[in-house]
Amino acid sequence: MSAPFAAKRLGKELQKISNSLPPGIELVSADNFEEWLLDIRVLDDNPLYRNEIYRLRFRFSSTYPIEPPEVVFVKLPDRPIPIHPHIYSNGIICLDLLGHQGWSPVQNVESVCMSLQSMLTGNSKNERPPGDEEFVRGNRLRPRDIEFYYHDNDV
Amino acid sequence: MPPPNTPVDGTTTPQSTQPSQPAQSSQSSQSVSRPTSSIIMDASQVKTALVKMDYQAIDYVNPVDETLICPICRTAFHSPITTPCGHTFCAKCINRALERQRVCPIDRQPIDKTRDYRPIPLIIKEQLDRLEARCPNQGCDYVCARENLEAHYERHCEFTLVHCSKPSCDKLVARHLCSIEGQCMHEMTNCDFCLKPVAFVDLDAHWEQECEAAFATCPDCDASVSVVNNSMLKHIQQECPEAMAKCKWDGAGCRVTDKRRIVREHERNGCMYETVGRLLEQQAEDRRIIQDLTRRLASLEAVRDTRRRERRRDSAATINDRTATATAAGGSLTNPTTSTSTPADSTTWESPHNYMLAQFERLESHMEELREMVCEMDMRQSASFLHHSKQVADRFLELGDKVGVLSMHTKWLLNMQYMQRNAQLRAANAASLAAAAAGAGGAGLSGGSDGLNHGGESSSGAGSSSDSGLRYQGSRRGSEGRIENLTRL
Ligand SMILES: [Zn+2]
Ligand SMILES: [Zn+2]
Ligand SMILES: [Zn+2]
Ligand SMILES: [Zn+2]
Ligand SMILES: [Zn+2]
Ligand SMILES: [Zn+2]
Ligand SMILES: [Zn+2]
Numbered sequence: 259m260s261a262p263f264a265a266k267r268l269g270k271e272l273q274k275i276s277n278s279l280p281p282g283i284e285l286v287s288a289d290n291f292e293e294w295l296l297d298i299r300v301l302d303d304n305p306l307y308r309n310e311i312y313r314l315r316f317r318f319s320s321t322y323p324i325e326p327p328e329v330v331f332v333k334l335p336d337r338p339i340p341i342h343p344h345i346y347s348n349g350i351i352c353l354d355l356l357g358h359q360g361w362s363p364v365q366n367v368e369s370v371c372m373s374l375q376s377m378l379t380g381n382s383k384n385e386r387p388p389g390d391e392e393f394v395r396g397n398r399l400r401p402r403d404i405e406f407y408y409h410d411n412d413v
Numbered sequence: 414m415p416p417p418n419t420p421v422d423g424t425t426t427p428q429s430t431q432p433s434q435p436a437q438s439s440q441s442s443q444s445v446s447r448p449t450s451s452i453i454m455d456a457s458q459v460k461t462a463l464v465k466m467d468y469q470a471i472d473y474v475n476p477v478d479e480t481l482i483c484p485i486c487r488t489a490f491h492s493p494i495t496t497p498c499g500h501t502f503c504a505k506c507i508n509r510a511l512e513r514q515r516v517c518p519i520d521r522q523p524i525d526k527t528r529d530y531r532p533i534p535l536i537i538k539e540q541l542d543r544l545e546a547r548c549p550n551q552g553c554d555y556v557c558a559r560e561n562l563e564a565h566y567e568r569h570c571e572f573t574l575v576h577c578s579k580p581s582c583d584k585l586v587a588r589h590l591c592s593i594e595g596q597c598m599h600e601m602t603n604c605d606f607c608l609k610p611v612a613f614v615d616l617d618a619h620w621e622q623e624c625e626a627a628f629a630t631c632p633d634c635d636a637s638v639s640v641v642n643n644s645m646l647k648h649i650q651q652e653c654p655e656a657m658a659k660c661k662w663d664g665a666g667c668r669v670t671d672k673r674r675i676v677r678e679h680e681r682n683g684c685m686y687e688t689v690g691r692l693l694e695q696q697a698e699d700r701r702i703i704q705d706l707t708r709r710l711a712s713l714e715a716v717r718d719t720r721r722r723e724r725r726r727d728s729a730a731t732i733n734d735r736t737a738t739a740t741a742a743g744g745s746l747t748n749p750t751t752s753t754s755t756p757a758d759s760t761t762w763e764s765p766h767n768y769m770l771a772q773f774e775r776l777e778s779h780m781e782e783l784r785e786m787v788c789e790m791d792m793r794q795s796a797s798f799l800h801h802s803k804q805v806a807d808r809f810l811e812l813g814d815k816v817g818v819l820s821m822h823t824k825w826l827l828n829m830q831y832m833q834r835n836a837q838l839r840a841a842n843a844a845s846l847a848a849a850a851a852g853a854g855g856a857g858l859s860g861g862s863d864g865l866n867h868g869g870e871s872s873s874g875a876g877s878s879s880d881s882g883l884r885y886q887g888s889r890r891g892s893e894g895r896i897e898n899l900t901r902l
Contacts, residue, residue: 263486263509266469270487323485324509362518363510364484380817 264322265291271366283371286313293317295332298371300378306341307378313337314374316367326361329370343383348394352387353377462573463585466566468503470549474556481540485510485518489559490541494530498522501533548572552587590614606640631655665690713772714765 268291275285286295294316300307317328331339331349339345344352354360355373387393468491477489485506495501500519502510507530510518517524542560550572555565566573571589578586579597590598590613598613606626611619620627620641628637631648633655638648649656654674660667661676667686669679684690 263469266488267486274487324513359514362521363506364518366487376813380820 264318264320267323268318271368275368279368280372282375283368291318294367296367296371297337298375298378300375302379304379304381306381306384310338310340311336312340312378314371316370323363323366326356326358326365327367327370329356329374340378341384341386342378342381343385343387344377345386346390346394347386462567462570462575464574466563467549471559471562472547472549474545474547477544478540481537481544489544490533490537493533493537493541495533496522496524497529497531498524501537504530550587586614660684660686662686662690665693710769713769717765717768 272288276288279285282299282301284297286297288294296314296316297311298314299311313332313334315330315332319325319327329351331345331351333339333349339347339349346352351374353373355365355370469486469488471488473489481489483490483493483501483503483506485502490501491503491505493501494504494507496507496517498517498520500517502518507518507524511524515524516522542558544559545556546559546562548555548562548565548570550566550570553570553572555570557565572587574585575588575591576586577584577597577599578591578594579600582597582599584599586598596613600613601610602613602616603609604611604616604619604624604626606620607624608626609624620639627639627641629640629645630636631638631645631653633649634653636648636653638645652673654677655672657670658673658676660669661680662684665686666689667684669676669684671679680687
């Protein structure tokens with residue numbers, strides 16, 4: 259029964275976001291209820307992200323929205339990975355909202371995009387998370403499991 | 414959902430929801446030996462739905478107000494509850510969310526047990542009940558208030574899945590496909606057109622999608638048209654561009670008859686009779702309105718007459734009362750106002766029509782007033798809404814800034830802590846290294862809890878008395894034995 263639940267909720271979301279999305283967020287593809295692609299860009303003049311568009315990939319499990327979606331930035335020739343102290347250079351995002359603790363089922367694709375947008379807007383540090391290189395080289399974990407790893411080691 | 418192959422279970426579950434239906438319960442008790450029951454019962458009427466109606470699949474005629482939408486499933490609430498923190502969710506949705514995390518999904522207040530739930534205000538329930546909802550079954554376009562939709566789905570909808578009419582068949586079938594008792598619609602038959610074997614239930618889909626023989630070429634336009642259910646006739650009479658047709662304004666006197674394509678062209682270019690036709694249409698419309706108004710006027714007059722009769726009776730009664738009291742007061746004076754007030758009602762209006770006209774005018778002006786009021790209110794409301802939303806947006810910006818500052822501070826503090834701890838550790842390491850180099854005399858100097866314990870017990874050396882005094886203060890919470898040990902020192 260849980261798979262249809264996710265599909266129905268995603269159907270509702272798709273209905274809404276294919277009609278209207280906040281500025282700076284665009285739906286690229288949503289052909290199924292497993293993976294969606296969206297483009298985001300920052301709206302202000304932050305020199306770190308000016309004139310760039312970033313591609314986000316959402317992956318939904320059958321327990322969405324009870325469980326968080328897996329959200330990463332995807333690298334393409336015209337879609338770089340934004341530089342940010344919480345975004346690894348392989349596109350993995352360390353955001354509390356997307357972790358098991360921080361996620362809430364009232365969040366949705368649109369609200370996640372907006373959070374990421376504001377996370378970029380508010381940033382002024384031109385740097386990657388500490389240990390980015392080793393992490394990107396050595397990581398074989400899935401994004402959802404990495405978050406723990408990061409939090410445990412950082413503070 | 415009960416497994417489809419347990420007829421007893423499947424038919425008894427709905428009993429609990431509709432206990433006031435003896436006919437149904439008798440049917441379900443006989444469901445094992447259905448062939449006999451079929452003689453008595455009209456099966457198509459009482460067969461019960463096997464899958465509960467899915468409220469999330471309901472489509473609403475009008476957009477549902479955001480306040481009636483569950484933040485988890487994003488559909489209009491279904492049997493909602495309110496949490497102690499005042500948030501509302503479908504019972505099913507919040508239960509599912511709490512299985513993972515025992516906090517309110519909106520404000521993260523802890524929610525412990527289901528006993529924390531409160532019922533929603535009645536006014537919300539009523540709003541939900543009144544939503545105009547479409548039947549969720551595919552193929553059904555029934556619309557009604559949501560509170561009645563489940564009854565339609567359970568008992569009447571032709572597209573609800575029910576048990577196959579044949580007791581030995583455990584498949585489900587749409588209700589309209591099992592009208593013949595004992596006939597299994599999953600059995601194979603031969604398509605009327607291509608003669609291939611097809612199950613009865615799949616016939617419609619077969620004709621629509623697969624069967625080539627179910628399509629024929631229109632003799633006029635060469636289009637491929639379905640031949641099921643007289644579709645070809647319909648095509649020729651209503652759609653086919655090459656078939657002969659009459660002008661739309663035929664009734665107004667136009668005699669044009671040609672291929673539909675040409676006739677359509679003729680209509681588009683402006684048929685001479687169009688004006689006349691439209692006038693005729695208008696006239697018919699007017700006549701209908703007049704008839705309607707006459708009917709309404711008649712009923713209003715009837716109401717007025719009864720009212721007037723009642724009033725006359727009442728005022729007659731009061732006159733009787735007053736004259737009675739007046740004569741009782743002992744005066745022979747006649748009261749002029751009471752004697753004229755009753756006829757005034759009936760004499761002011763020369764005819765019932767005038768009276769009705771006056772009433773209509775009064776109502777009309779009233780309507781006009783109301784319309785103006787509504788317009789004004791609308792304007793005022795949108796102005797205030799704009800004003801408010803501006804304020805809210807400003808507040809949001811302000812809050813966003815504050816959050817940014819706070820997160821900056823937090824990061825800074827965390828960083829500080831981290832650095833301090835690092836510095837401490839480094840100092841400790843350096844000290845222990847130095848101590849090791851200096852030998853036993855300096856052993857007590859090493860910081861950290863381990864060193865403290867060690868120092869307390871073993872440092873009887875002369876060089877570190879002030880040091881151990883300090884340590885005594887630091888380790889008050891340590892074991893008493895150690896404290897004694899230290900004081901003795
Ligand atoms: Zn819900
Ligand atoms: Zn709450
Ligand atoms: Zn229906
Ligand atoms: Zn059957
Ligand atoms: Zn066929
Ligand atoms: Zn044709
Ligand atoms: Zn004509």
